[in-house]
Amino acid sequence: MSHISDEKIPNNVNLTEDKKLQRALEQWQPDFLRWWMDMGPSGFQAHQVYLRTAVGVDANDWAHYDFVKMPDYRWGIFLARPEEGRTIAFGDHCGEPAWQEVPGEYRSALRRLIVTQGDTEPASVEQQRHLGRTCPSLYDLRNLFQINVEEGRHLWAMVYLLHAYFGRDGREEADATLERHAGDPDKPRILGAFNEKTPHWLAYFLFTYFTDRDGKYQLASLAESGFDPLARTCQFMLTEEAHHMFVGETGVMRIIQRTCEVMRALRTDDPERLRAAGVIDLPTLQRFLNFHYSVSLDLFGQELSTNGATYFTTGLKGRYHETRIADDHRLTDATWSVSVPQASTIVCVEQPALLAINERLRDDYIVDCQRGLNRWNKEIEKQGIDMALTLPHRGFQRRIGAFAEVQVSPDGRLVTADDWARQTSQWLPTAEDHAFVASLMQPVTELGKMASWIAPPSRGIHGQPVDYEYVKFH
Ligand code: BYC
Numbered sequence: 493m494s495h496i497s498d499e500k501i502p503n504n505v506n507l508t509e510d511k512k513l514q515r516a517l518e519q520w521q522p523d524f525l526r527w528w529m530d531m532g533p534s535g536f537q538a539h540q541v542y543l544r545t546a547v548g549v550d551a552n553d554w555a556h557y558d559f560v561k562m563p564d565y566r567w568g569i570f571l572a573r574p575e576e577g578r579t580i581a582f583g584d585h586c587g588e589p590a591w592q593e594v595p596g597e598y599r600s601a602l603r604r605l606i607v608t609q610g611d612t613e614p615a616s617v618e619q620q621r622h623l624g625r626t627c628p629s630l631y632d633l634r635n636l637f638q639i640n641v642e643e644g645r646h647l648w649a650m651v652y653l654l655h656a657y658f659g660r661d662g663r664e665e666a667d668a669t670l671e672r673h674a675g676d677p678d679k680p681r682i683l684g685a686f687n688e689k690t691p692h693w694l695a696y697f698l699f700t701y702f703t704d705r706d707g708k709y710q711l712a713s714l715a716e717s718g719f720d721p722l723a724r725t726c727q728f729m730l731t732e733e734a735h736h737m738f739v740g741e742t743g744v745m746r747i748i749q750r751t752c753e754v755m756r757a758l759r760t761d762d763p764e765r766l767r768a769a770g771v772i773d774l775p776t777l778q779r780f781l782n783f784h785y786s787v788s789l790d791l792f793g794q795e796l797s798t799n800g801a802t803y804f805t806t807g808l809k810g811r812y813h814e815t816r817i818a819d820d821h822r823l824t825d826a827t828w829s830v831s832v833p834q835a836s837t838i839v840c841v842e843q844p845a846l847l848a849i850n851e852r853l854r855d856d857y858i859v860d861c862q863r864g865l866n867r868w869n870k871e872i873e874k875q876g877i878d879m880a881l882t883l884p885h886r887g888f889q890r891r892i893g894a895f896a897e898v899q900v901s902p903d904g905r906l907v908t909a910d911d912w913a914r915q916t917s918q919w920l921p922t923a924e925d926h927a928f929v930a931s932l933m934q935p936v937t938e939l940g941k942m943a944s945w946i947a948p949p950s951r952g953i954h955g956q957p958v959d960y961e962y963v964k965f966h
Pocket of ligand 1 (some may be wrong): 605705707791
């Protein structure tokens with residue numbers, strides 16, 4: 493039976509044997525808690541929440557479920573077990589033993605990767621901080637907080653690496669992760685999507701579907717790293733990440749189910765009538781989907797990136813499932829097909845695979861995103877409705893890379909600035925869409941009740957019923 497150790501910082505890295513590191517992390521802990529109280533979930537800090545806490549790394553026994561007040565959550569440090577004799581799987585050092593210490597010549601690039609990863613974790617907590625007040629059910633409220641505390645733990649994971657392996661500048665970078673804030677004009681978060689707003693639960697479910705999925709792909713690439721502590725940390729983070737994407741996929745699915753039920757009952761696809769009936773019409777859902785997908789695509793960087801190539805050749809960041817790919821893992825002569833705008837059209841160009849490493853990861857991500865859409869569309873079809881959600885073209889509404897300077901319609905045509913301006917209200921959420929969705933967000937906290945715009949989940953958490961008291965209000 494799993495249990496939480498009574499150490500101040502639960503961990504499987506023998507923290508008690510490294511007093512200096514332990515002290516440094518114990519000093520960082522109050523700063524983290526201060527940030528959590530100031531920038532984390534607004535309200536609910538004194539509520540008992542049914543939360544899962546990581547207590548180890550055994551596949552079947554890694555988590556403990558119990559009621560806990562969020563500020564008392566035991567944010568711990570866990571790395572997947574070391575693989576004996578692990579070697580670097582790609583790049584110039586392919587075949588050499590994995591590094592247990594930071595390779596001096598790659599120190600700053602490695603630190604940059606860890607800082608960027610670390611920065612996103614608290615950013616997402618900040619973005620989601622007001623959502624508790626408009627939760628559609630206790631089940632959803634609990635899942636929101638589960639994700640928030642785990643993003644907090646993921647920050648701990650990166651802060652551990654910074655403290656343990658990067659000395660003083662690592663500690664400074666760890667402090668800075670609590671000083672930048674999502675959407676702060678003076679000290680923004682590093683990556684674009686983490687400065688956007690997550691103002692309501694539709695945005696939140698799409699964020700956890702699309703943006704957390706970037707997390708899955710980035711973490712999986714870092715889990716291939718030649719720097720073994722980073723690889724093992726990210727490998728374990730992926731265990732928690734799966735639930736975050738589950739929340740996104742099932743959240744959107746439940747919205748679709750509810751909308752389709754009302755469409756059938758009223759025999760209409762008229763958005764106005766559906767809105768009047770208190771559900772989110774599918775064209776509105778599509779516009780929000782377009783937004784969250786496109787800002788998440790930007791998170792992979794430019795199509796051709798010397799940074800990406802360097803991370804790969806130096807052995808710091810691999811490809812998705814690197815060790816399962818059958819090639820030379822060096823990419824000296826390989827090419828990769830990359831879509832770019834050219835004159836008045838979009839063409840595919842063969843490019844050096846090394847330079848296109850980010851684009852390859854984006855390609856993997858797109859395929860994975862489509863899988864969820866297929867499941868959502870199956871539900872729409874099952875309900876007898878002739879409509880389908882689609883992923884917009886990869887060039888749609890991009891701010892990073894080759895498509896940043898052009899306008900691309902969702903179906904992949906280059907359009908003029910005038911066309912874009914004329915049609916953007918059909919493609920992206922309007923102020924009115926936001927206001928409508930916001931108007932639906934009335935909190936529902938009665939046991940077993942659901943908001944009008946979302947169907948109940950098919951099952952509860954960890955074997956509990958759907959109408960379980962996941963968050964205690966007394
Ligand atoms: N916004 O050479 P380039 C997650 C910058 S999500 C702003 O094209 P590179 C999570 C880039 O930083 C996963 N800036 O690409 C999800 C670079 O700046 P510097 C997070 C951007 O560097 C939900 C310059 O443009 N983890 O875990 O190979 C909830 C040129 O970049 C953006 C990671 O991202 C952007 N969208 O790749 C909670 C993994 N895109 O360095 C958590 C670590 C690019 O020249 N990070 N830039 O000043 C990386 O691997 C890389 O930093 C990136 C960018 C893939 C993000």
